[in-house]
Structure formats: C-alpha cells, structure tokens
Amino acid sequence: MNKFAFWNEWEAPFQLTFKLIAGLLLATIASFLIIHWGGLSPFYYWKITGYLENLNFPIFSNHSAFIESTVSIDLPLIFQKVFGGSKSLPLGYTYAYLIVLYVSLVGCLSIATYLKKFWYYLAMGLWILLIMLSGIGKIGIFGLYDESPIILITLLFLPASYYFNSINEEVGLGWRFLIFLGLLAVTFGLIYLGSSYHEPLLFLARFSYLPAALICAIFILIIGHEIIYGILSLTTPYVKSSTNNTTHFILLSLVYLLNLMAVYLKHIGYLDWNIYYLNSFAAFTVSAILGIWGIKSREGRYGKTLPFYPYTGLLYLALAVITFATLAYQALHANDPFIESMQFLILYSHIGFGLMFFLYIIFNFINQLKQNLPVHQFAYVEDNFPYISARLAGMIVVAALFFRANYSSFYLSVAGYYNGLADLNLALGKTDAANYYYKESTAQSQLNHHANFQLAQAEKRPAHQLAYLKNATKKQPTPYVYASLGKAYENSSQFFDAIFTYQEGLRKFPKNWALQNNLALLYNKTNVADSAIYYLKNSTPGSWEQTIVNTNLKAVSAMHGLADDSDNKDLERFDLQSNALANRLVAADTSHLAFVTQPQSPVLNLFTYSYLKNLGLYCHQNKLLQYLQIIDRYENIPENSSFRKELDLIKALNLYQAGRVSAAIEIIYQIKEVEEEESGKWNTLLGKWSLEQGAPLQASKYLEAAREVYYPKASADLAQAYYQLGDQSLALFLLSKESLSNDSINPTQAAAWGKLFEAMQQNKASWKSYSFEREKQLLATAKQTTTNKRIYYEQLGIDNPYYEEGVIAAAKYFLEEEKNEELAYRILHQGISINEYSTPLIKAYIDHCLQTGLIDFAEDTLIKLYDILPKTEYEAYEMAFKTRKENAQAHLDHNW
Known part of the structure; x- marks a missing residue:
C-alpha cells in the first residue's frame, strides 16, 4: 500500500471526494496566507486627497529694459497625499464563506451519523451547541427571538440523523450528505423568507463567528x-x-x-x-x-x-x-x-x-x-x-x-466578534450601531487596529481621532493607519509629530510608497527640497500609485525650479498633465504641445481646473490657440462658478495674445468690477496693455489708479507713460521721488529706479510695442480680396480698437459699401469706448454721427478732444465742427 498517497487505494467516489475537499483546503490555505502575509485585504484602501499650491508666475513683466511693475498670476501645482480608508466588502465574499462553512458542517454531521451510540450522542450535543451559538435564535424567524427557532432547526436535523444512525444504517454517505444539504437549504429558505432582518443571511454569517x-x-x-x-x-x-x-x-x-x-x-x-x-x-x-x-x-x-x-x-x-x-x-x-x-x-x-x-x-x-x-x-x-x-x-x-x-486570546476573539457585527451594521448603513459595536470591541481589546481605525474615521473631534489612530498603531499596525495618523497631525499643524509618524511607519513598512509620498510632501512644505525629491524618487510602487508619485515629483520640481526628469507615462491623467505644463512654464519651454486633452465632463474638479488653467498659461506664453478652442464649453456651467474668474482671466490673456484685444479688455473690466480689492492689479495690466498698444495717455489713467492703491512699482510704468506722452519733467520727478523713498529701505531697488531715471534723461528709455502684424495682414487681405470682405473688416473693426487705421477702414466699408450704418456706428463707438483718447477714432466717430444724423452724439463727443488736442488745434476743429453741424442739421431738416 502507498504510505504517502493513501487515498489512491480508496474506492473511486471516496477518492474523488477526498481530492476535491483537499483541493478546497489548499485553496483556502493559499487564500489565507496570501491575504495575511501580503497585506492584501481589500477592506483597507488608499484614499487620495488633492490640494493646490500656487507659484507666483509673472505674465506681464518684460516690456521695459528697466524697472517696471509685474503682473503675476497663480500657477497651480497639484499635490496628492494619501491616507487610509476602509470600505464594506462585496456581499459575495460573505455568501461564499457562509456556503463553505455550513456545507462543511453538514459534511461533518453526515459523518457523525456513523459514530457509535455514546459518541453519536456527544456529537449531536455538539451540533445543538453549534446551532445555539450560530445566532439563529437572534435573526427573528417568523418574529421569534427566543429558543423557538433553535428548536425548529434542531427538529429538522436530529430525526434525520437518528434515522441514519439507528434505523437505516445502509444509507450511503453521499445520500446522507445530500439529504442534510437539502435540510440546510430549507433552513436558509426559512431564514431568508421568515426573518425580520434585512439581509438575514449576512447576520447569520456574522453570528456564525462563534x-x-x-x-x-x-x-x-x-x-x-x-x-x-x-x-x-x-x-x-x-x-x-x-x-x-x-x-x-x-x-x-x-x-x-x-x-x-x-x-x-x-x-x-x-x-x-x-x-x-x-x-x-x-x-x-x-x-x-x-x-x-x-x-x-x-x-x-x-x-x-x-x-x-x-x-x-x-x-x-x-x-x-x-x-x-x-x-x-x-x-x-x-x-x-x-x-x-x-x-x-x-x-x-x-x-x-x-x-x-x-x-x-x-x-x-x-x-x-x-x-x-x-x-x-x-x-x-x-x-x-x-x-x-x-x-x-x-x-x-x-x-x-x-x-x-490574562485570557487575552479570549478577549481578542470577543473583540473580533464585535468587529464583525460593527462591519455588518456599517455595510447596512447603521452608523450609530456600528460605532457602538466598535467601542465594545475596543473595550475587549483596547489596542485592536480594526475598531480603532474605524472609530477614527467616524470621529469628528481631532483629539479623539488622534487617540484612536495612536491606539491602532501599537499592536497590529498597517501603513494605512500611519498615513492617516500623519495626516491627522498635519491637519492639527503638528508637523514634527507628522514627520516622526511617517518615519516610524517607514521603519515598520520600509519602502511603503504612500508613507514616502506623504513624508516627501511634508518636507516640501518646510522647503527641504532635497529630502522631498529623495523620497519621491525612491518610491517606485508601479501601477496607478506611480502616477501619483510622478505627479508630486513634477510639482516639487516646479516649485523649486528643478529640472523635471520624472516619468511622463499616463499623460492622459489631468493631474500629471497639469504639473507637466507647470514644469514647462517654469522652465520657459517654448515647444508646441504634442496633444491637448479636453475634459469630458463640463463640470470641473480641482484637477481639470488646474489643467485648463496651466494649459491656458502655456498657450499664452507660447502664442498657441488650443486654450481658446476648448475653454468656452466650461465657462457658463453654474457648478464651475468658483473657477470662473481665473479661467476668464486666462481667456483674456489668450484673447489679447491672439489679437482680440477688445474681448480681452472687456473680460478684465468684468473681473475688475467683481474683484475691487485687486483693482490695482487689473489697472496695471490694462495700463501695460495700453502702453504696448501705443496709447500712453490711456495707460496713464489706468496706472494712476493703480498707483493710488499702492500697487508695487506702478510708478515705474506710470513714469514711462508720462515719458511717452512727452512730459519728461513729470516722469523724472516721479522717479526721483520713488528712488529717494527706496534708498533707505532697499538700496538695490533704489539703484534700479536710478537707472530708469538716467535712461529717460538720455532719451534711451523705450517700451516694447505691439506689432500689429495680424491687423495689418487683415487690412491688406480685406482690401485685396473679393470674397469674405465682411469677415475681414468685421474682425478689423471689432478685435483691436488700438489699430486705428483698421477700425476706421472697417467703419467706412460697412457704411459706404454695405450701407450698414448700425454696424459702422457700433465699431466706432466700441473703439472710442476702449481706446478713449484716440484722436483719429474720436474724429471718425464724430464724422460718422454727423453723416448719419446723430448730431447730439457728435456734439457730446466733441469735448473728449479738448483734453487731447493742443488748444489752437482744438479751437480750429471746433469752428469747423460748428459749420459741419449746421450743414448736417440743415440736411437732416430737409430730408425730414
């Protein structure tokens, strides 16, 4: 006989049964060891919390070779921290366990019917004890919560077992098992249909713990x-x-x-x-x-x-x-x-x-x-x-x-029982009952991880939450609890305790990616960039976790101006794309975008908002059009109201860069009305644009308003606006005043003011000018083409009122060629509303009003020229205007 594979000597049915059960045993052994040793319980999982930190990123600060104000915008960097969470597992796990448990018990009962009398009675006593411990009496079959269900179930199984043991011993093991299995199905049916509990079989599984x-x-x-x-x-x-x-x-x-x-x-x-x-x-x-x-x-x-x-x-x-x-x-x-x-x-x-x-x-x-x-x-x-x-x-x-x-094994097992009941109630949405059982569990075993971790998640009081999490780290800790405890310390501004917690967690769970990630971000907050980079680069978990690490690595690199050599895989993720764009912006990368991902949902979240903002900044910096092509879809969604202002600002910058100056200025005006506390910033931006467009008088009005609210270095731009207006003495006076006020505070800045002063004295100060290449090309095309003239002239008339030649040409085209007085008027009116100190536009507007019979409008606008033209020139124009006005009035009366 084979001493090792003894089952090969058995009859075929028993041999097959033995092998099947042995295979099931090996499967359960492997499952347990893999879950336990590998820490692979799906009960705990990593929760991700994202937050933004902003870099001060200049968008307009390079118009002059000398000192000037800077208009900056927040460049968002996405950081993602990780902490532990828990979840109710799928019901299938519990149902599978319930089947394995009770089918195995039925198998044991079937075999027990072969015992001799004394041992048979002893086995049936044990079976009754197991039924009593299984909690069947607590499930409320037919509304009964006493011993009646136990008696009912006992009366189902005991007669059959006695029949097999004492009356008909010839019944084979297979038939005994099938009959008992049928009785088990009846029992489950009675429980499922007759219990007053919701999901009674789940309660049975948990009560079967004992x-x-x-x-x-x-x-x-x-x-x-x-x-x-x-x-x-x-x-x-x-x-x-x-x-x-x-x-x-x-x-x-x-x-x-x-x-x-x-x-x-x-x-x-x-x-x-x-x-x-x-x-x-x-x-x-x-x-x-x-x-x-x-x-x-x-x-x-x-x-x-x-x-x-x-x-x-x-x-x-x-x-x-x-x-x-x-x-x-x-x-x-x-x-x-x-x-x-x-x-x-x-x-x-x-x-x-x-x-x-x-x-x-x-x-x-x-x-x-x-x-x-x-x-x-x-x-x-x-x-x-x-x-x-x-x-x-x-x-x-x-x-x-x-x-x-001191009976610790017993108390631990009781604590485990309460944990199971708590998990069940939590899965059924009974939070109060779940917390009650978790607290009962900690009463039996104060330091058990499961109950303390669950209580910490439900606890709103920071001190109590910390206490639960600390208890959870003392006996059977997991990396999830160390990550959660570190985060709790950070939320309470206890940064050193958070660092020590993450370090202790890494001693117990070396190379754990989540703890390395959180510790790196904590070092980043304290500006210890080398430690942050070290822990992020040494964290290589793979899969989706690696993308989070790479996202944070890109953010840390951008924040400290370091080269980004992290992995660029999974770039379809918006968090990774956003930080990759931030890195390129900081590095002044001027390359074109390989692709642009458009968020599927029109409702933005933190990640998609950050991505769109950084995309817009990159497009603005590199004169790309992708942002303007996609942003309109997200602007008017009510759920995006908290992101609207920033995205509108980026849209304005891109519109200006694309030559649609009127639309850009209109957006800035809208923002200025809402954000009055930042009026200095918006007036400075408008002033810089006006100076670039060659409208120094317009710029001076904006910059004077910015200087009144003490916007930093607005005086430098204002002085250069005065200089371009020809008022050199006022410009030099303003600069000398600023230089003196900074001399005792910041000698370096005082020297910068002095250099601008000297440049103006020597007539070497200049301001970067707008090229008007697009507008000139539009005008040339509009004059030469025989098709789509209207489109080109409409763009000329509306997009940029600072290109006066194009605006006047467009108004003339619509008035004379298309006889569209209304559109011609709208073009000129918008022009003087935005470029309000433009002599050519004001004169063209007055001419149009006189020509179309809007005599009162023309007369009201005349006064604008008083502040622009030299006195003698204005008086000459005024005399000519009166004559033209009389002629226009006579013509109007005649036609009437």
Whole structure:
C-alpha cells in the first residue's frame, strides 16, 4: 500500500471526494496566507486627497529694459497625499464563506451519523451547541427571538440523523450528505423568507463567528503536535540502515520548540532580538497538512469508533476547511483581533502539545530511537507514559499559557466578534450601531487596529481621532493607519509629530510608497527640497500609485525650479498633465504641445481646473490657440462658478495674445468690477496693455489708479507713460521721488529706479510695442480680396480698437459699401469706448454721427478732444465742427 498517497487505494467516489475537499483546503490555505502575509485585504484602501499650491508666475513683466511693475498670476501645482480608508466588502465574499462553512458542517454531521451510540450522542450535543451559538435564535424567524427557532432547526436535523444512525444504517454517505444539504437549504429558505432582518443571511454569517471560532480552536488543539510527529517520521525512516536517529530527532525537535519559545517570549515582551522568528501561521499550515497523515497513523486509537477510511479522513479535511476558510474570511475583513487570538492559540497549542509529545516519545521510545528503529510506525502504542496523559499534560500547558496571558486570546476573539457585527451594521448603513459595536470591541481589546481605525474615521473631534489612530498603531499596525495618523497631525499643524509618524511607519513598512509620498510632501512644505525629491524618487510602487508619485515629483520640481526628469507615462491623467505644463512654464519651454486633452465632463474638479488653467498659461506664453478652442464649453456651467474668474482671466490673456484685444479688455473690466480689492492689479495690466498698444495717455489713467492703491512699482510704468506722452519733467520727478523713498529701505531697488531715471534723461528709455502684424495682414487681405470682405473688416473693426487705421477702414466699408450704418456706428463707438483718447477714432466717430444724423452724439463727443488736442488745434476743429453741424442739421431738416 502507498504510505504517502493513501487515498489512491480508496474506492473511486471516496477518492474523488477526498481530492476535491483537499483541493478546497489548499485553496483556502493559499487564500489565507496570501491575504495575511501580503497585506492584501481589500477592506483597507488608499484614499487620495488633492490640494493646490500656487507659484507666483509673472505674465506681464518684460516690456521695459528697466524697472517696471509685474503682473503675476497663480500657477497651480497639484499635490496628492494619501491616507487610509476602509470600505464594506462585496456581499459575495460573505455568501461564499457562509456556503463553505455550513456545507462543511453538514459534511461533518453526515459523518457523525456513523459514530457509535455514546459518541453519536456527544456529537449531536455538539451540533445543538453549534446551532445555539450560530445566532439563529437572534435573526427573528417568523418574529421569534427566543429558543423557538433553535428548536425548529434542531427538529429538522436530529430525526434525520437518528434515522441514519439507528434505523437505516445502509444509507450511503453521499445520500446522507445530500439529504442534510437539502435540510440546510430549507433552513436558509426559512431564514431568508421568515426573518425580520434585512439581509438575514449576512447576520447569520456574522453570528456564525462563534461556532466557527470554536471549531478553529478545536482543530488547532488537535494538530498541535503534528510537526514533532513529522520530525519523528523524518528522522526514523523505514530502512534500518539509518543512524543517529536519537540525535537527529532530539536536535531538530529542540530547535523547533526553542523557536516557538522565542516567539512566545517576543509576544509577551520578554525578548526583542533582531532575528528571524518562526511564523506561527506557517507552523500551523505545516501542521494542518501533516495532520492528515498524522491522524491516519493513530487510527488504532479511534478506529473502532470511526474508521479513518473514509470517515475520519474526510472529517479531518472538513474541519480544516472550516478553520482556514474562517481565517481567510476574517483576514479578508482585516479582523486583526480574531487573527491575533488564533495566532496566540496556535502558539500555545504547538508549545504545549508539541513539548508533551516530544517528552512522550522520549519517555516511551528512547531505546527504540537508539536502535534506529522506525519509531513513527508504532509511536502511538505507548509503554511508560500514556498518550492520553501526554495530551492532558499538553492541555494543562496550553491552559497555563492562556491564564498567564490574562485570557487575552479570549478577549481578542470577543473583540473580533464585535468587529464583525460593527462591519455588518456599517455595510447596512447603521452608523450609530456600528460605532457602538466598535467601542465594545475596543473595550475587549483596547489596542485592536480594526475598531480603532474605524472609530477614527467616524470621529469628528481631532483629539479623539488622534487617540484612536495612536491606539491602532501599537499592536497590529498597517501603513494605512500611519498615513492617516500623519495626516491627522498635519491637519492639527503638528508637523514634527507628522514627520516622526511617517518615519516610524517607514521603519515598520520600509519602502511603503504612500508613507514616502506623504513624508516627501511634508518636507516640501518646510522647503527641504532635497529630502522631498529623495523620497519621491525612491518610491517606485508601479501601477496607478506611480502616477501619483510622478505627479508630486513634477510639482516639487516646479516649485523649486528643478529640472523635471520624472516619468511622463499616463499623460492622459489631468493631474500629471497639469504639473507637466507647470514644469514647462517654469522652465520657459517654448515647444508646441504634442496633444491637448479636453475634459469630458463640463463640470470641473480641482484637477481639470488646474489643467485648463496651466494649459491656458502655456498657450499664452507660447502664442498657441488650443486654450481658446476648448475653454468656452466650461465657462457658463453654474457648478464651475468658483473657477470662473481665473479661467476668464486666462481667456483674456489668450484673447489679447491672439489679437482680440477688445474681448480681452472687456473680460478684465468684468473681473475688475467683481474683484475691487485687486483693482490695482487689473489697472496695471490694462495700463501695460495700453502702453504696448501705443496709447500712453490711456495707460496713464489706468496706472494712476493703480498707483493710488499702492500697487508695487506702478510708478515705474506710470513714469514711462508720462515719458511717452512727452512730459519728461513729470516722469523724472516721479522717479526721483520713488528712488529717494527706496534708498533707505532697499538700496538695490533704489539703484534700479536710478537707472530708469538716467535712461529717460538720455532719451534711451523705450517700451516694447505691439506689432500689429495680424491687423495689418487683415487690412491688406480685406482690401485685396473679393470674397469674405465682411469677415475681414468685421474682425478689423471689432478685435483691436488700438489699430486705428483698421477700425476706421472697417467703419467706412460697412457704411459706404454695405450701407450698414448700425454696424459702422457700433465699431466706432466700441473703439472710442476702449481706446478713449484716440484722436483719429474720436474724429471718425464724430464724422460718422454727423453723416448719419446723430448730431447730439457728435456734439457730446466733441469735448473728449479738448483734453487731447493742443488748444489752437482744438479751437480750429471746433469752428469747423460748428459749420459741419449746421450743414448736417440743415440736411437732416430737409430730408425730414
């Protein structure tokens, strides 16, 4: 017979059943270990919070070779911090666990019907106990909340089990299982249809925590010595040629037991060596797998009650599946108190039963070991020290360790039970009930991570939130809680505590990307740029997390004027694109954009707003049109009202750059009306535009208003406006006054004022002029083309009133060629409304009004020339105007 793959000797149906259950067991083991060791519970997840920090970015500051005012705008940089969150897991996980648990229990019940009378009654008593612990009586079947549902369920299963055990023993195991499975389906149906609870099966799954925990404890105690037996099997092979069996067995067993003791001493705080400790769950997994051969080897002790083939073997697998499925389910929900309680019980069991079994072998078989005999073959046929006594002694050791820890395993398991109820209520939207159970959980285990983390998320009081988060870091911490605690400290302006928290988290979870990210941004806030760059560059998590790190790296680089060499993948993300544009703006990059992504939703968020703003600034800086092509879609959405002003400002800058000066100035006027506290900034911008457009008198009015509200260095622009007007003495007086006032405060700035003063004295001061290339090209095209003349002349007339020749030509075209007096009037009226000190435009407007019979309008406008023209020239024009007015009036009266 094959001693290892013994199941191959079984009948085909039992062999298949064994392999299927064994496969399920391996799946549950793998699931638990992967979730637990990999920290892969989906219960916790990373929450991202984005915020903007702004750089002061100059948009108009290079018109003069000397000192001038600067008009700046906020250049937004997107930063993203990470902290922990939790979520209710899909109901499918719970339903899958419920099915595995109860189908396995039904399998155990089916096998229990083969027991002899005493053991059968004992097994049925245990079944009734499990039903009572399962919480069926609490679910309110048919409105009953007492023992009635328990009695009902018991009456469903007990008669059938008694029938199989005592009346018709010929019924096969498969049929017994199917009948019990049918009764289970009836039970679930009664619960689902008759319970007063919403989602009653979810409550059943959570209430089933207690019977599942009891089965886990029984299984853990059963297999506590299996590794020692495995060492015995390994060191006492079947062949007699082996030597030193005694030494090998004792040495390996002692190494294993000493490792367990080291783990125990570490758990109770007596030992803190920087060494590798044996993992309790690794030992438990090995024990569970070895246990199937171990329980077969001691069939002689229980075989008369229930033979190994196939009943005990299948029963063992069913109990193992329940245990690991429960561990996996609780690990999936990050229920650390339960996991910790099982971990302690595993440790106690392996120490107690392992030690006693080791002594049992030594006392009974030392001579056979010395003779190199295969002791594992007859290890359960004791001589001096009865096996049952070894088991009782092992249980005493387990109890001693349990009491020594002040029942901590018990309290931890109760805390885990309350965590499950709290999670269930939270999933059902019952927040108050959930918080109540979380607090009950912390009452049983003050430092359990799960409950403290959940309470911290619900807590609004900062001090209490900090207390919960601190508690969550003390026993079974996760990187999520360190990230959340650091963020809480930052929100309370406790920056050093936040730094220490992130650093402590990184000591426990080295290279954790979220903690590195948050620590880097905290260093960035304190202007420690090299540390911020270091942590961001050393954080390489991959996937979507890497994009967040790269986004922050670009933001930090832009903020400190550093070269951006971070990854440019995932540029379709608006956060990454926005910061990439900011880097290019800071670096004065003049390259064209490879592509422009248009936000799908017209309602903007922080990221899409920042992207559009930076896109607009980049287009303005590099004379690109993409911003103007897409921005109108987002401007009139009510939800975007908080972003409207900034996006309108960027639109104005791009309109001006595109030659649509009238539309740009109109937007600035609208902004100025709303943002009165920043009138100095808007008047300075308008003044700079006017100077650039060659309208110094217009500029002086704006800049005088800016100087009155003490806009920085507005006097420098104002002096240059006076200089261009020909009033050099006033310009020099203003400069000397500013230079003297800055001499004692800022000698460097005083020197700059002095250089501008000297340049004006030597007639070397100049101001960058607008080229009017677009306007000149439009006029040339309008004159030459025979098609679409109207389009070209309309653009000439409306877009830029500072190009006087084009405005006058457009008005003349619409008046004379198209006979459209209204449009011609509107063009000229807009021109003098914006370029209000333009002599040619005012005269053209007056001429138009006289020509079209708007004599009063012409007369009202005449006074504007009084402040512009020299006195003699004005008087001559006024005399000519009176004559023309009389002629126009006579013509009007005649036609009337």
